[in-house]
Amino acid sequence: MSRLVPLFAFLLLVALFGFGIWWNTGHDQREVPSPLIGKPAPAYALPHLDDPSRTLAKADMLGKPYLLNVFASWCVACGDEHPVLMAEGRSLGIPLVGYDYKDDPADAKAWLAQHGNPYDLVIADREGRTAIDFGVYGAPESFLIDARGVIRYKRIGPFTPEVIEKELKPRIAALRKEAP
Amino acid sequence: MIPELGQLALVLALLLALAQGVLPILGAWRGNRALMALARPAAAGQAVFVGTAFMLLVWAFLQFDFSVRYVADNSNLALPWYYRIAAVWGAHEGSMLLWVAILDVWTVALIALSRSLPEPFLARVVGVLGLIAAGFLAFILFTSNPFERLLPMPADGGDLNPVLQDPGMTFHPPVIYMGYVGFSVAFAFAIAGLLGGELEQAWVRWSRPWTNVAWGFLSAGIVAGSWWAYAELGWGGWWFWDPVENASFMPWLVGAALVHAQAVTEKRGSLRAWTILLSIFAFSLSLLGTFLVRSGVLTSVHAFASDPRRGLFILCFLAVVVGGSLLLYALRAPKVAGGKPFGAVSRESAVLVGNLMLAVAAAMVLLGTLFPLVGDALDLGKVSVGPPYFGFLFTLLMLPVVVLLPFGPFLRWGGAGDTGLLRSVLLRVAVAAVAGAVVAAFLVGGQPKAIAGTAGAAWVGVGTLLYVYKRWREMPRGRRYPAEMAGMLLAHFGVGVFLVGVLLSESLSVTRDVRMAPGDEQAIGAYRFRFDGVHATRGPNWHAEQGTVTVLKDGRTVAVMHPQKRTYLRGQVQTESAIDPGVTRDLYVALGEPMDAGNLEGAWALRLYEKPFVRWIWAGGLLMMLGGFASAADRRFRARRTAGAAQPEAAPAAAIARESRA
Amino acid sequence: MHAPFRLLACVLLLAAGLAAAQAIDPLPFRDRAEEVRFQNLTRQLRCLVCQNENLADSNADLARDLRHEVFGLMRQGKSDDEIKQYLVDRYSRFVLYDPPLDRGTVLLWFGPALILLAGGAVVWLTIRRRSRAAPAAATAPTDNGDDW
Numbered sequence: 005m006s007r008l009v010p011l012f013a014f015l016l017l018v019a020l021f022g023f024g025i026w027w028n029t030g031h032d033q034r035e036v037p038s039p040l041i042g043k044p045a046p047a048y049a050l051p052h053l054d055d056p057s058r059t060l061a062k063a064d065m066l067g068k069p070y071l072l073n074v075f076a077s078w079c080v081a082c083g084d085e086h087p088v089l090m091a092e093g094r095s096l097g098i099p100l101v102g103y104d105y106k107d108d109p110a111d112a113k114a115w116l117a118q119h120g121n122p123y124d125l126v127i128a129d130r131e132g133r134t135a136i137d138f139g140v141y142g143a144p145e146s147f148l149i150d151a152r153g154v155i156r157y158k159r160i161g162p163f164t165p166e167v168i169e170k171e172l173k174p175r176i177a178a179l180r181k182e183a184p
Numbered sequence: 185m186i187p188e189l190g191q192l193a194l195v196l197a198l199l200l201a202l203a204q205g206v207l208p209i210l211g212a213w214r215g216n217r218a219l220m221a222l223a224r225p226a227a228a229g230q231a232v233f234v235g236t237a238f239m240l241l242v243w244a245f246l247q248f249d250f251s252v253r254y255v256a257d258n259s260n261l262a263l264p265w266y267y268r269i270a271a272v273w274g275a276h277e278g279s280m281l282l283w284v285a286i287l288d289v290w291t292v293a294l295i296a297l298s299r300s301l302p303e304p305f306l307a308r309v310v311g312v313l314g315l316i317a318a319g320f321l322a323f324i325l326f327t328s329n330p331f332e333r334l335l336p337m338p339a340d341g342g343d344l345n346p347v348l349q350d351p352g353m354t355f356h357p358p359v360i361y362m363g364y365v366g367f368s369v370a371f372a373f374a375i376a377g378l379l380g381g382e383l384e385q386a387w388v389r390w391s392r393p394w395t396n397v398a399w400g401f402l403s404a405g406i407v408a409g410s411w412w413a414y415a416e417l418g419w420g421g422w423w424f425w426d427p428v429e430n431a432s433f434m435p436w437l438v439g440a441a442l443v444h445a446q447a448v449t450e451k452r453g454s455l456r457a458w459t460i461l462l463s464i465f466a467f468s469l470s471l472l473g474t475f476l477v478r479s480g481v482l483t484s485v486h487a488f489a490s491d492p493r494r495g496l497f498i499l500c501f502l503a504v505v506v507g508g509s510l511l512l513y514a515l516r517a518p519k520v521a522g523g524k525p526f527g528a529v530s531r532e533s534a535v536l537v538g539n540l541m542l543a544v545a546a547a548m549v550l551l552g553t554l555f556p557l558v559g560d561a562l563d564l565g566k567v568s569v570g571p572p573y574f575g576f577l578f579t580l581l582m583l584p585v586v587v588l589l590p591f592g593p594f595l596r597w598g599g600a601g602d603t604g605l606l607r608s609v610l611l612r613v614a615v616a617a618v619a620g621a622v623v624a625a626f627l628v629g630g631q632p633k634a635i636a637g638t639a640g641a642a643w644v645g646v647g648t649l650l651y652v653y654k655r656w657r658e659m660p661r662g663r664r665y666p667a668e669m670a671g672m673l674l675a676h677f678g679v680g681v682f683l684v685g686v687l688l689s690e691s692l693s694v695t696r697d698v699r700m701a702p703g704d705e706q707a708i709g710a711y712r713f714r715f716d717g718v719h720a721t722r723g724p725n726w727h728a729e730q731g732t733v734t735v736l737k738d739g740r741t742v743a744v745m746h747p748q749k750r751t752y753l754r755g756q757v758q759t760e761s762a763i764d765p766g767v768t769r770d771l772y773v774a775l776g777e778p779m780d781a782g783n784l785e786g787a788w789a790l791r792l793y794e795k796p797f798v799r800w801i802w803a804g805g806l807l808m809m810l811g812g813f814a815s816a817a818d819r820r821f822r823a824r825r826t827a828g829a830a831q832p833e834a835a836p837a838a839a840i841a842r843e844s845r846a
Numbered sequence: 847m848h849a850p851f852r853l854l855a856c857v858l859l860l861a862a863g864l865a866a867a868q869a870i871d872p873l874p875f876r877d878r879a880e881e882v883r884f885q886n887l888t889r890q891l892r893c894l895v896c897q898n899e900n901l902a903d904s905n906a907d908l909a910r911d912l913r914h915e916v917f918g919l920m921r922q923g924k925s926d927d928e929i930k931q932y933l934v935d936r937y938s939r940f941v942l943y944d945p946p947l948d949r950g951t952v953l954l955w956f957g958p959a960l961i962l963l964a965g966g967a968v969v970w971l972t973i974r975r976r977s978r979a980a981p982a983a984a985t986a987p988t989d990n991g992d993d994w
Contacts, residue, residue, distance in 0.1 A: 007517055008310045009463060011510040015470075017554075018503050024557050034897055035478070036566050039938040041898065101547030132911050137935040141894035141908055419869070421902040426898055525979040531975050540965045548958040555954045564950035568892045570900070570943025577958055695885060699872040750847070776870030789870040 011041055038139050038158045045072075045155050046137035053104050053112055054125040060101075060127045063151055064164075069179045070099040071172075072147040073123070074135065076107040077115035079143040082168065085162030086119050092168050093122040097174055102126035105143050148172065150179050186332040189517055190240035194331075197233035197284075198321040200226050204314030204723035205468025208307035212380070220307035226294050228311050230317060231288035232846055238285045241272050241330055248341070254278060256341040262725040262753055263344055268698045270354035271344040276478060276494075277330035279357060283474070284320045286358065286365045287313065294369060294394070295434035301390060308376035309369075313415045316368055319501045327494045344756040346726075353412050360405025360432060366398025366468040367435060370442065371467035374460045375509055388450045388459060393816035395446055395463075395476050396671065399439040400812025406432055407805035418759040418774035420695060420793045420802055425574040427482045430553045432474030434546045438466045441542040443812070444535045452597055454532055458539070460517055468506040469546070475502055481557060496577050529600040534592045545581045549574065573701045586640055586683070589676055590647020594654075616646035628692060637687020671815025675808045682804025689798040699779055701787040711771060712736045718775070718784055727752045727761070729784065734790075735764065747775040747790070750755075770795040869905050873917050880920065887926055888913055890943050899942060924946065 018153065040046075049061040055092035075082040092180045093100045109128055116126070129135050138147065148157040157175050159167065206228035213220025241254075250256040257270045258278075273282040291313045298306060307346030324330070347353065373391035409432065414422040423429060428472035442462040447458040476482055526532035550628040552569045559567040590613050595605055620642030624635045652673060655664045665673070698706050700715035707713075716732040728750040735743045752758065764771040774787030866894035876882040886903035901913055912933070919929045933941045945951045 007457075007514040010464075011507065011514055014506055017472075018499065018507070020482060020554065020557060020561060021495075021499050021502075023476065023561050025479060025492055025499065027557075027560055028480055028495075029492055031560075033482075036894055036938055036940045039935060080558055113928060132908075136911065136915055139938075141937065143744070273971070368879075417903075421903070424898075525976050526973075528973055528977045530977075536969050536973065540962070540969050544958060544962045544965055547961045551954065551957045554960070555951075559950065566938060566940040567945050567951060567954070568943050569945060569954065570890070570892065572890055573954070579964070581958070641924050653936035695871050696881070697872045772872060789872050791870045 010060070020071075032161060035160045036141070038155070038160075040139055040155045041158060043152050044153060045149050046134070048134045048137065050103075050127040050129055050134060051116045053109055053128045056128070057108070060125065065099075065101070065149070066153050067151050067152045068099065068150065069176065070101055071096065072101050072103050074103040074105050074138075074140050074143050074145040074147075078107065078113040079105075079164045082144045085144050086122070088163050088165060088168070089122040092142045092165065096168075096172070096176060097180075099124045103135075104128040104129060104130075105140060106130065106132040121123075148175055148179075150182075158164050186240055186244060186247075186249065187333060189333045190237045190244070190326075192323055192840055193233045193237040193330065194242065194321060196238065197230050198318060198325060198742050200230035200233065201314050201318035201321055204230055204316075205311050205316075205318050207566075209311035209379070210313075212304040212307040215301065215304075221305050223307045223310035223314075223831060226582060227288075227291050227295060227314060228746050230314065231292050233287050234281075234284050234317075234321075237331075238272070238281055238613045241278060241281060242259065242269055244331075245269065245271055250341050251333055251335065251337040252330075254330045255335050255336055258342060258344050260341040260753060262783055264724050267344055267349050267354070270348060271356045271641055274344045277324070277328045279361075280320065280324050280328050281330055282358060283323065283361055283365060284317055286361045287317050287320070287368060288364055289362075290394075292316070297733075298390070305376055305380060305387065309372045312365075312372035312375045313368060313653060319505065323494075323497055323501065327491070332740065333602070343725075343752055343756065346756045346758045347416060348760075349725075349752070350412065350416055352408060352415070356405060356412060359401055363398050363400075363405050363439075364432070364473065365400055366394065366472075367439060367463075367470050368466040369394040369398065369508070370446075370463045374463035378460065378509075378512050379639070381516060385450060385453050388446050388456075389821070391463070392443075392446045392450055393818070394823045395439070395466075396443055396812045396816040397814075400434050400809045400816070401721075401808040402432070402439060403805055403812060405810065405823070406436060407446065407802045409489075410805070411802050414798070415761060415763060416759075418761045418791065420693070420761075420772055420774075420791075420795060422798070424656050425552075425571050427553050428477055430549050430574075431469075431476050434553075435466050435469040435473065435548050437542050437546040438469055440461060441539040441546075442466050443540055443815075448532055449523070450668045452526070452532060454526065455536070456466070456522055457513075457517045460513060462539075462543075464506070464509045464513060465546075468502075468509075469550075471498075471502050471505065475499060476553070481555070501662045508622075524598060527596070529595070529603075530593040531592060531597050532692040534588055534595050538588060538592070541581050541585045545578060548581060552577075563605055567572075586644060586679070589644050589679060590650070593648075593651040593672065593676075605786050609647065612650060613643045613647045617643040631689045631691045633691035637683050637691070640687070641680040641684040644683065645677060648676045648680065666818055666820070668815045668818035668820065671811040671813070672817075673811075674814055675811025678811060680804070680808025681800050681807055685797050685800030685802070685804055689795050692796040693798070694794045696792050697776075698790055698792060699787050699791050702785070704787075708792055711742065711794060712738055712819025713771075713773070713790075713792050715788070715790065718778075718788060720784075721748070723750070726758075728754045728799040729775065731762075731788065732771070733762065733773045733790070733791070735771055743771060745771070745773045747773045749775050749777075763774075765799060767799065770798050809838050810846070869903050869909070871910060871913055883926075884917060884920060886930065887920075888916060891916070891930070892916060892941050892943050894941065909994075 005102065008138070015041045045062060047062050051059060053056045076087070100123050102116075102121075102125070104126055107130065109130070112126070112128065116123075118184070132140075142160070144162050146159040146163065147155050150156050156179065157171070163172070200623060204223065207219045207226070208223035211222070212216070212807070241252075241716045243249075244252050244255050245259055246265060248255070248259070248261060254275070255276050258274050259268050260302050263271065271278070273279045274577060291310065292311070293308075295310065298309075301309070322815050356691045373387050377387040382842075409429070410422045413424070414420065442459070442465075445455050445459045445462050448455045450456070457658060475495070479498060480491075480497065552574055554599055555569050556567055590609060594609050595601060600606065617639040621635045621639040624631075624638035628634045652665075655669070694708050696706065696708060700706065700713075702715060702717035705712050705714045714734045714736065716734055718731045721730045728747045728748040730746050731749065733745045734741055735745065743764035745764055747762040748760035750758045750760055759774055761772060761774045763773075770793070772793035774791040776791065779787040779789060873884070875884065885902060889900050891901040891912070893899045893901055893904035893906055893909045893912075897906045897909050898911070899906075901909050901916070914928055916933075919932060924932070930942060939945065945954060947955050
């Protein structure tokens with residue numbers, strides 16, 4: 005019987021590897037789930053991209069859910085995501101706030117002018133300091149924040165129409181229901 | 185035309201490999217000599233076709249045949265010829281072809297050097313190797329064909345991964361594959377032994393030199409990889425416990441255990457089942473490494489595109505080969521403990537304890553490497569397992585091995601032997617270790633790691649030298665150090681040297697990131713580093729900014745160093761660190777970026793290191809490699825062969841007779 | 847093999863036009879002790895961009911930002927544990943190369959000990975069985991001094 009132990013141990017390994025191959029077909033290995041989900045969004049106060057004298061703070065957005073979309077003009081994947089946001093952004097029914105991450109404002113403005121601006125408002129984090137509080141580690145990333153300022157959902161990587169349909173819209177609908 | 189020929193050669197090789205894998209084993213089973221006799225020609229033919237395919241791929245690279253996708257992806261018109269040859273194994277498809285080619289090198293060597301093996305046994309061994317070759321050839325043909333065409337043909341290709349464009353690096357893959365794949369021979373011997381059921385002790389003697397050589401190559405390959413990481417990456421580190429490194433380290437650990445277990449089984453008949461199991465494990469872990477590296481199941485910043493189809497193929501292959509052999513083991517491994525009895529204090533016990541620690545260390549590395557995957561599977565969240573985990577547990581597990589090491593040679597087979605002798609050895613190594621610790625404490629102050637390293641090295645080194653001295657005194661000239669023993673002594677001494685390197689360089693290294701304008705000086709230890717500015721330079725397929733750093737000690741120039749920041753044709757940036765090597769210390773400079781972007785004349789960021797005794801790490805590894813090679817050259821492994829060559833028919837009988845006498 | 851490829855993804859990222867930063871990052875340390883503390887700390891933290899690199903060695907832009915963050919926190923008088931917790935709160939436990947012992951990592955930390963215990967028991971039994979089988983005379987093997 006004890007002679008079978010190595011075989012059983014190996015079969016466990018095979019099962020684990022089989023799981024690994026299957027898991028990787030559905031997940032991006034580099035994706036690190038955020039610990040902030042279900043927690044209040046970090047306090048922030050960042051200047052508007054088009055008018056640096058005005059700032060947007062977390063408190064300004066309380067009372068309604070919104071989607072915070074981290075993008076940058078240097079980010080290749082953001083270029084892939086952009087047309088999706090242009091097409092679907094309005095249909096979400098909640099404000100879409102752009103978060104320009106570690107970017108030259110002039111570049112960002114030119115980029116938005118060229119590709120179109122899907123955002124209701126764009127704030128700029130040039131140094132990327134606030135982004136650390138949000139746990140941003142790449143762009144694009146998006147945060148769905150509810151009326152009480154709690155992060156309910158995070159998307160790492162570009163939105164696709166399927167992801168918006170399957171992951172984002174049901175959550176927005178749920179937020180609407182719980183709103184008074 | 186050429187690529188199609190290459191593909192044809194691979195198809196023919198696959199067919200021959202299947203013949204080599206199936207027919208001789210069938211023949212050995214049915215006692216059919218004609219089928220058994222097919223082993224050699226089938227294997228030789230298979231090797232010829234694989235060699236042809238390999239040479240054709242080399243030719244495609246030399247001829248810039250960009251109509252071959254693999255060539256177009258991994259080379260370009262400006263790549264020097266030697267790197268175009270290295271590009272053959274620079275990415276997934278070609279490196280798999282190299283894998284099979286090296287398997288054939290081992291197979292052909294085995295056929296050439298084992299004329300005296302009993303026919304059925306050789307037939308089984310060659311058959312098992314044929315089945316492995318068939319699996320890999322099928323893998324290449326169905327999922328990773330290096331001869332795939334690219335149409336339309338591009339005017340120029342991509343580039344060989346610039347990190348591979350280094351003279352040392354070009355040899356790393358073939359050498360490490362010699363090690364990985366070399367364990368296939370011990371594996372085939374074990375499987376053939378299980379299939380045949382006879383000659384249990386004999387097959388171990390035959391496989392020992394092969395195992396030792398394979399382990400020597402694996403040591404060399406790991407040393408080369410570690411050296412490369414140190415010299416090229418600019419981080420001054422030499423081991424990162426990356427999944428890719430662990431994949432090569434696990435078979436090495438198990439191989440080290442196997443080398444010792446085989447000695448016990450061959451000489452005393454004990455630990456037979458364990459030796460078989462280790463033979464299976466060593467090769468299985470080599471296969472597992474191939475799987476881990478190419479399936480993409482682990483987060484490894486790795487260029488091999490992870491294609492689930494490839495992962496699935498290797499997993500199935502792994503399941504069949506390893507699962508099949510473990511099943512065979514469960515069914516046919518010797519049920520009763522054979523061999524001569526041994527006492528609680530004996531060389532057998534010492535080897536057994538060492539084996540246990542090495543095997544547990546390999547299991548620990550496997551667990552740590554796979555744990556992120558376990559975390560996903562059990563939904564424990566993303567976990568990182570890194571150097572602090574591996575380093576801590578590995579040190580704990582190797583401590584008993586280091587402590588026992590000096591006594592192994594002094595212990596007798598079967599029993600303790602002269603206990604007075606053991607006590608005097610203990611006394612002397614203890615004195616040496618304490619003396620080492622005191623000297624180290626005196627020289628470096630309160631650095632526990634450095635003190636432990638010196639003490640451990642003295643313990644192991646002096647222990648080994650005591651045995652050298654004992655043999656010198658007691659044995660007549662010419663019989664003092666048979667090759668096998670010399671190999672053991674070299675490898676054990678290598679452990680001591682390695683300890684010095686690891687613990688002293690880890691504890692005494694100084695790293696500084698500094699901003700330096702031309703003319704600035706920075707002091708590290710007794711050395712003053714003066715930055716003399718940066719100028720542009722270029723090579724065959726790159727251009728670079730090259731810094732000049734002059735190192736002074738006591739006002740005298742010790743070294744003038746030229747770290748570079750290279751940009752290759754396709755825009756890949758690669759640092760070339762400058763190293764001034766030395767026996768007791770390396771000086772090491774890496775060039776960063778200009779502090780004001782674009783101002784090349786101004787201040788730069790530089791990383792400066794002083795790394796005491798870092799070279800001893802690789803010296804220790806190379807001593808272990810030499811140990812593996814030397815012990816394989818022992819006359820005992822050859823004598824039977826020459827005797828057998830003279831009278832091939834009598835050889836098996838003679839071997840059996842010798843075993844029963846031993 | 848293939849330690850060589852570890853860097854490639856990051857090399858490519860840089861080549862793809864991300865703002866090139868450098869792991870070689872001179873910071874204004876007060877003294878050598880502070881520098882060593884910083885080096886040891888950043889070596890235990892994992893970069894999220896080039897995921898097989900630590901913060902100390904990563905070229906990624908984010909790694910530089912986080913290095914500066916760590917440096918800032920050190921200057922605020924935070925302890926190593928507080929700094930690690932700060933990063934864990936934002937980026938999850940993934941950043942820790944030294945996984946803390948908790949329910950999820952029990953198997954990781956004690957698995958090797960379990961294997962050692964099981965293997966040790968087998969070795970002990972083997973040795974006991976074999977030494978019982980060995981009569982005392984077996985300690986004097988047919989040893990001609992060349993029993994190698």
